[in-house]
Structure formats: C-alpha cells, structure tokens
Amino acid sequence: MNLEILTPSGKTYSGEVMGVQLPGITGSFEVLDNHAPLVSGLKAGQLKIFVEKNRNELYQIQGGFVEVLNNKVTVLVEGSKPVE
Template sequence: MLLEILTPEKKLYSGEVYGIQLPGVDGSFEVLDRHAPLIAALGKGKMKVLKDKTQASHYTINGGFVEVLNNKATVLVEGAVAV
C-alpha cells in the first residue's frame, strides 16, 4: 500500500508500507494492504507506520483526516512529529 503523510507545510512521508495504525476520534484503528475505501477523522495521538512486519516508525499527530482509496492511504494532519 502506498502511504503519504502530508502537513500544511510539507510532505512528511511517502512510500510503500505494510499498514498504519491511527488514532481515530472514536478510538484507534488499523489500515492494512488492500483495505476497503475509507475516510475518517483523526484525533490527537500516536500514529504507527508499519514499513513491514518487523519495522515500524512512530509519529505524534495533532488530528486530521485519512483517506484510503485504490490501495493508497493519504493522511492529512495539522502537525506531526517523528518519535
């Protein structure tokens, strides 16, 4: 799955990933390869990018939105900091 993480200032990440774990406004959820189309609001919290089954990177985000369509996830956030 292709993942793009965008802030108003810059593109934070772009590349192929195994999946992502996101802090939704009603609780955390996970998006994996070939996920059904989805649009969801994100709250403040930790986002985990699963590069493969053994490697992951972590970000703290300040809320935003995620769109999943055609095996591509676009995460639009107000602000994000790599942890």
C-alpha cells in the same frame, strides 16, 4: 500500499508500507493492504507505520483526516513529527 502524511507545511512521510495504525476520533484502527475505501477523522496521538516485518516507525500527529482509496492512504493533519 502507499502512505503519505501531509501537513500544511509539506509532506512528512511518503513510501510503501505494510500497514498503518491510526488514532481515530472514536478509537484506534488499522489499515492494511486492500482495505475498503474509507474517510475518517483523526485525533491527536501516535500514528504507527508498519514499514516491514519487525520494523515500525512512530509519528506524533495532530488532528486531521485520513482517506483510504485503491491501496493509497493519505493522512492530512495539522502537524506531524517522528518519535525517536
């Protein structure tokens, strides 16, 4: 599935991933291939990207929203930066 992380200053991530773990406003949740359509609020926290087996990337995000539709995950947040 395709993941994009967008902020007011531009795109901070774009690529094919196996899944993503998001800090929802009512708790953390994961989105995997063929997930049902979804729109949800996000709180500030860590977003974990499952890039491939045994390889993950972490991003620190500020609050925003996520939309899941047709194997595309679009994360719209106020700010995002990779965690080293």
